[in-house]
Amino acid sequence: MLIPCPWCGERDELEFSYGGEAGVPYPADPAALTDGEWAAYLFVRANPKGPFRERWVHAHGCRRWFDLTRDTATHEILG
Amino acid sequence: MRFSFAGVEYEGREGETLAAALVRNGVLGGFRSPYRDRPRGVFSDGEEEPNALVRVGDEPLARATLVELEEGLVAEPVAGKGRLEPPRRERRYDSMHAHCDVLVVGAGPAGRAAAAAGGGDVILAELGRCAPLDGVRVLERTAVVGLYDGNLAVAVERGRRLWRIRARRIVLATGAVERPTLFEDNDRPGVMLAGAFKRYGRPAGATPVSGGFTPRVQLWRQAGGRLRWDDRVGAPVPDGELRAVACAGSVTGEGLPDAPPFALPDGEEGRIFVDLERDATVADVRRAVAAGLRSVEHVKRYTTIGTGPGQGRTSGVLATRVAAELLGVHPGELGTTTARPPYLPVPFALLAGRNRGPLFDPVRVTPLHERHVELGAVFEDVGQWKRPRYYPRSGEEMDAAVLRECAAVRERVGMQDVSTLGKIDVQGPDAAELLDRLYTNLISTLPVGMCRYGVMCRADGMVFDDGVVMRLGEGRFLCTTTTGNAAAVLAWMEEWLQTEWPELRVWLASVTEQWAAVAVAGPDAREFLQPLTGVALDAASFPFMAIREGEVVGIPARVCRVSFSGELAFEVWVDGRRGHELWRALEGAGGATPYGTEAMHVLRAEKAYPIVGQDTDGTVTPQDLGMDWVVSKKKGHFVGKRSFDRPDTSRADRKQLVAVLPADPDELLPEGAQLVADPDVPPPVPMLGHVTSSYRSAALGRTFALALVRGGRGRVGETVHAPLEDRVVPAVLAEPVLYDPEGRRRDGRPA
Numbered sequence: 001m002l003i004p005c006p007w008c009g010e011r012d013e014l015e016f017s018y019g020g021e022a023g024v025p026y027p028a029d030p031a032a033l034t035d036g037e038w039a040a041y042l043f044v045r046a047n048p049k050g051p052f053r054e055r056w057v058h059a060h061g062c063r064r065w066f067d068l069t070r071d072t073a074t075h076e077i078l079g
Numbered sequence: 080m081r082f083s084f085a086g087v088e089y090e091g092r093e094g095e096t097l098a099a100a101l102v103r104n105g106v107l108g109g110f111r112s113p114y115r116d117r118p119r120g121v122f123s124d125g126e127e128e129p130n131a132l133v134r135v136g137d138e139p140l141a142r143a144t145l146v147e148l149e150e151g152l153v154a155e156p157v158a159g160k161g162r163l164e165p166p167r168r169e170r171r172y173d174s175m176h177a178h179c180d181v182l183v184v185g186a187g188p189a190g191r192a193a194a195a196a197g198g199g200d201v202i203l204a205e206l207g208r209c210a211p212l213d214g215v216r217v218l219e220r221t222a223v224v225g226l227y228d229g230n231l232a233v234a235v236e237r238g239r240r241l242w243r244i245r246a247r248r249i250v251l252a253t254g255a256v257e258r259p260t261l262f263e264d265n266d267r268p269g270v271m272l273a274g275a276f277k278r279y280g281r282p283a284g285a286t287p288v289s290g291g292f293t294p295r296v297q298l299w300r301q302a303g304g305r306l307r308w309d310d311r312v313g314a315p316v317p318d319g320e321l322r323a324v325a326c327a328g329s330v331t332g333e334g335l336p337d338a339p340p341f342a343l344p345d346g347e348e349g350r351i352f353v354d355l356e357r358d359a360t361v362a363d364v365r366r367a368v369a370a371g372l373r374s375v376e377h378v379k380r381y382t383t384i385g386t387g388p389g390q391g392r393t394s395g396v397l398a399t400r401v402a403a404e405l406l407g408v409h410p411g412e413l414g415t416t417t418a419r420p421p422y423l424p425v426p427f428a429l430l431a432g433r434n435r436g437p438l439f440d441p442v443r444v445t446p447l448h449e450r451h452v453e454l455g456a457v458f459e460d461v462g463q464w465k466r467p468r469y470y471p472r473s474g475e476e477m478d479a480a481v482l483r484e485c486a487a488v489r490e491r492v493g494m495q496d497v498s499t500l501g502k503i504d505v506q507g508p509d510a511a512e513l514l515d516r517l518y519t520n521l522i523s524t525l526p527v528g529m530c531r532y533g534v535m536c537r538a539d540g541m542v543f544d545d546g547v548v549m550r551l552g553e554g555r556f557l558c559t560t561t562t563g564n565a566a567a568v569l570a571w572m573e574e575w576l577q578t579e580w581p582e583l584r585v586w587l588a589s590v591t592e593q594w595a596a597v598a599v600a601g602p603d604a605r606e607f608l609q610p611l612t613g614v615a616l617d618a619a620s621f622p623f624m625a626i627r628e629g630e631v632v633g634i635p636a637r638v639c640r641v642s643f644s645g646e647l648a649f650e651v652w653v654d655g656r657r658g659h660e661l662w663r664a665l666e667g668a669g670g671a672t673p674y675g676t677e678a679m680h681v682l683r684a685e686k687a688y689p690i691v692g693q694d695t696d697g698t699v700t701p702q703d704l705g706m707d708w709v710v711s712k713k714k715g716h717f718v719g720k721r722s723f724d725r726p727d728t729s730r731a732d733r734k735q736l737v738a739v740l741p742a743d744p745d746e747l748l749p750e751g752a753q754l755v756a757d758p759d760v761p762p763p764v765p766m767l768g769h770v771t772s773s774y775r776s777a778a779l780g781r782t783f784a785l786a787l788v789r790g791g792r793g794r795v796g797e798t799v800h801a802p803l804e805d806r807v808v809p810a811v812l813a814e815p816v817l818y819d820p821e822g823r824r825r826d827g828r829p830a
Contacts, residue, residue: 001227001228001229002229002231002245013228013229017570019574019578025579026538026579030716030720030721031715031716031720031721033721035724035725035726038721038722038725039725041538042538042539042722043539055578057570057573057574059570063570063573064577065573065574065577065578074303075228075229076322
């Protein structure tokens with residue numbers, strides 16, 4: 001898989017580490033959450049077959065985090 | 080040129096394959112089948128060859144149709160299965176990376192046309208020999224064995240060089256392979272595919288057969304392409320389109336002759352062979368179908384057809400047709416098998432290339448390494464680091480050396496290379512804020528010139544790492560990490576900074592290798608070190624957890640009063656390039672015993688200082704370790720805090736760190752040993768926990784262990800049992816800190 005790093009361009013997937021689902025922000029006030037809401041933040045993530053917004057870090061390159069959309073069935077990177 | 084086969088010498092010709100030379104020399108047999116020991120001979124002239132397998136030199140299973148003759152080549156026939164033996168000499172394999180606009184696989188007419196059509200930078204890969212082509216990079220004798228995501232093609236050149244080729248577009252011109260036909264004893268030597276028969280010059284005594292052609296669709300399948308059954312060619316052909324992979328020529332089925340009509344032949348079905356590599360016959364397929372199997376995947380598993388080194392090249396479609404005939408259905412209804420890389424067998428050594436032996440994984444050594452070697456240290460691997468485990472004196476076993484090193488630190492003074500500790504420089508106006516959010520305890524209250532032990536948890540509240548945080552200035556900190564976790568901690572800090580708190584003005588840098596550090600520990604540490612430095616070391620001027628800058632043995636140094644043994648201790652940090660000099664000067668001063676990681680482990684365990692990753696496993700909170708004191712009650716927030724209020728983390732029966740004292744003080748429990756309350760109850764015996772660390776202690780004069788035990792702190796004083804392979808060991812649970820629980824030795828020898 002070739003991953004387009006926004007800073008370095010397309011690079012082999014070996015240079016990257018995976019960060020799971022994107023758009024799951026750290027809660028602004030964890031203390032205000034119920035146990036259930038906190039557990040959902042900690043443990044529950046989407047796992048779709050198809051397009052998936054996810055986080056990557058160019059660990060063996062510029063070390064920057066970024067989001068991209070990948071089709072989990074075909075590994076096609078959609079943007 | 081001369082070559083030998085099965086011990087007989089023959090005359091060969093330049094550029095000929097072994098199979099061609101054998102056939103030309105009238106050798107139509109000479110091989111045996113793997114399971115039924117039937118005589119076999121050269122059957123084809125390509126990579127699909129099922130019979131003519133040979134051992135050549137160190138290559139245990141080569142196809143005679145792909146072996147190019149060399150002067151003096153020695154080949155031995157192999158019946159189906161090669162035997163791997165240690166190579167007589169190490170072969171060196173290389174790897175190459177290439178990028179191109181178009182990769183064409185196969186240099187037949189369609190492949191050459193596709194390559195010649197250009198479209199930018201073109202690579203043409205051909206399994207056999209190939210004439211040059213203008214403006215095209217030709218890789219001959221190169222097998223493309225795998226297609227992966229992102230149009231990555233993996234190819235093997237001459238069996239020696241691995242290519243990883245990134246192509247914008249791939250054209251598969253892989254052609255078609257001829258199919259055998261079915262008749263009784265169709266495996267006899269001399270029976271060969273019609274195309275091969277023709278190309279071998281119609282050898283006398285040979286019988287040409289042809290059951291039509293099967294497109295080589297394996298790479299298309301690997302790329303994710305679909306197939307459809309084509310009645311005209313009597314085989315599956317590529318269907319639909321892929322974004323960046325196309326097929327050209329006879330692999331599409333176009334231009335292939337009509338397949339002859341297919342019918343099950345008369346004759347003894349156990350002698351009508353479908354897969355020569357597996358000695359599988361029509362009778363085997365009939366058995367599979369009779370057992371109720373309907374898809375070709377299932378028939379394949381039942382009969383093993385297509386599971387040989389050829390992976391069904393000549394047998395797959397035949398098996399489908401036979402099964403369809405027996406079931407009375409159209410062969411397209413039976414599905415197809417999945418083609419996975421590699422297309423041809425690839426030796427693991429080739430995949431490894433030069434990344435083996437010392438080049439497999441980098442070895443990291445500290446600036447003092449050479450001296451450790453001279454001192455006869457026994458090393459252990461900690462991550463990629465080599466660390467001295469102990470320094471045996473002549474004739475000394477490990478146990479004796481470790482007891483001696485421990486005693487030296489407890490009774491006098493020892494010195495240890497602690498340069499491998501991860502070190503992260505944290506700078507910026509918001510550095511203290513960042514560290515407050517990442518460590519469980521308060522960092523921002525730390526005065527400049529002091530350091531503090533800190534623990535980091537994941538958001539789930541489980542211990543992730545620990546270390547010492549030094550405050551070097553208002554906005555400047557140096558964090559140490561466990562040796563094996565340095566990269567992970569830096570990545571962790573970066574992740575929070577970049578993704579959640581980009582507003583914090585903080586900069587991070589790994590400085591692990593910029594510093595060399597030596598710990599000087601023991602009740603005589605002050606007396607040992609004071610003559611070597613202008614830094615005042617007395618307890619009043621240099622309190623516990625303080626940092627001083629100065630010179631030690633004339634080298635600019637940072638000295639920290641931290642202790643991982645419970646004894647009075649100073650860590651001396653100097654420029655990494657002067658670490659060796661520092662160590663030699665400390666040695667030269669005399670009186671300090673070098674100690675290794677094993678003694679360090681014993682000493683810290685006597686004090687119940689946990690090792691992250693040994694006494695913890697990602698399911699352990701600071702509270703489980705008995706370190707409630709390291710979790711700030713004042714801070715509004717830090718990563719992990721919310722999880723300490725989860726019902727799971729406040730369960731009373733969580734596993735907690737306790738000490739374990741075997742009833743027999745000489746009994747050393749194995750690390751990992753399970754602990755149970757009553758070994759005599761019928762299984763399943765409830766597990767209370769397990770031993771995480773276990774040592775012989777010089778100071779205690781006995782063995783001891785640390786363990787994670789359910790509700791352990793409430794069980795102190797109870798007897799538990801460790802069921803080992805041949806016996807059950809009773810042991811008593813104890814408060815975790817076994818040595819100097821009052822901490823009286825921290826400032827030196829107690830009065």
